[in-house]
Amino acid sequence: MSSFHGEQVRPYVNNAISITIHNNLRVEQTMCDTLVNLTSASTADERTWHTETYTGNFSSSEVDAINLFNPDLIARVANQLRGDGLIFRPLNSRDYDKGFLQLLGQLTEVGQVTKDQFLNRFHGMRTSGGYYVIVVEDLKIGKVIGSATLVVEQKFIHGCSQRGHLEDVVVNSNYRGKKLGQLVVMAVKQLARSLHCYKLSLECKDRLIPFYENLGFKREPGNANSMNMRFPQDSPAEQSRL
Numbered sequence: 001m002s003s004f005h006g007e008q009v010r011p012y013v014n015n016a017i018s019i020t021i022h023n024n025l026r027v028e029q030t031m032c033d034t035l036v037n038l039t040s041a042s043t044a045d046e047r048t049w050h051t052e053t054y055t056g057n058f059s060s061s062e063v064d065a066i067n068l069f070n071p072d073l074i075a076r077v078a079n080q081l082r083g084d085g086l087i088f089r090p091l092n093s094r095d096y097d098k099g100f101l102q103l104l105g106q107l108t109e110v111g112q113v114t115k116d117q118f119l120n121r122f123h124g125m126r127t128s129g130g131y132y133v134i135v136v137e138d139l140k141i142g143k144v145i146g147s148a149t150l151v152v153e154q155k156f157i158h159g160c161s162q163r164g165h166l167e168d169v170v171v172n173s174n175y176r177g178k179k180l181g182q183l184v185v186m187a188v189k190q191l192a193r194s195l196h197c198y199k200l201s202l203e204c205k206d207r208l209i210p211f212y213e214n215l216g217f218k219r220e221p222g223n224a225n226s227m228n229m230r231f232p233q234d235s236p237a238e239q240s241r242l
């Protein structure tokens with residue numbers, strides 16, 4: 001267990017996918033100036049990812065940033081953006097300070113979320129597994145400017161298969177029209193395939209159907225409806241109709 005933000009950080013327990021990690025294995029992947037180390041924990045089931053800084057470019061707050069999931073899972077897509085000053089990476093525990101929630105505010109109502117609330121939700125997602133929030137960071141300004149989420153649902157059907165859900169796709173309005181939306185959805189698509197999802201589903205506004213059709217999603221005849229039941233409460237999500 002390591003300590004983070006005054007709390008004990010629960011080690012990463014990978015419930016959703018099967019990754020073979022040998023004891024003492026150390027995978028190093030350079031992401032700009034940050035070296036992400038996958039270090040073995042005390043038991044085969046208990047793992048944690050640490051981000052350590054190796055140059056003076058990042059503030060001390062970067063130390064101990066914790067990734068939501070293993071960055072190796074999106075390494076192939078991540079490589080496509082290097083050189084543009086942009087990186088694809090998993091959401092990490094420091095992204096509250098990098099404008100992640102302000103970005104989501106361009107998608108829907110986020111509400112007044114404190115840092116503690118963000119961290120509680122972050123660690124809850126990380127512990128339960130199955131949540132893959134991918135972000136695009138503009139390294140020049142140190143801000144998160146794009147994001148999409150894969151949620152992996154465990155099923156009994158189809159031979160105990162799993163279904164992927166594409167959620168919360170958003171690109172900062174100053175960065176739209178540069179194919180970042182396309183790239184971040186492609187990243188989710190590749191991730192869902194590599195995690196052996198039998199399908200990837202989404203709900204979207206009518207005006208975005210062409211955007212997703214361009215990326216290979218189809219409205220299946222007789223199976224293209226989405227229905228919701230709203231629960232009246234003082235919930236911003238209810239008010240925003242997302």
Ligand SMILES: CC(C)(COP(=O)(O)OP(=O)(O)OC[C@H]1O[C@@H](n2cnc3c(N)ncnc32)[C@H](O)[C@@H]1OP(=O)(O)O)[C@@H](O)C(=O)NCCC(=O)NCCS
Nearest residue numbers: 107169170171176177178179180181182204207208210211
């Ligand atoms: C939708 C969104 C993610 C697209 O991001 P983007 O980076 O501007 O999109 P891209 O540059 O990758 O566009 C890829 C293609 O989709 C098209 N496209 C982009 N936005 C579109 C839209 N709203 N409607 C139809 N087509 C769209 C582009 O014209 C482009 O087409 P081309 O390949 O023929 O040139 C972005 O507009 C956004 O964040 N919107 C607000 C949040 C939102 O509505 N998210 C979707 C929730 S389901």
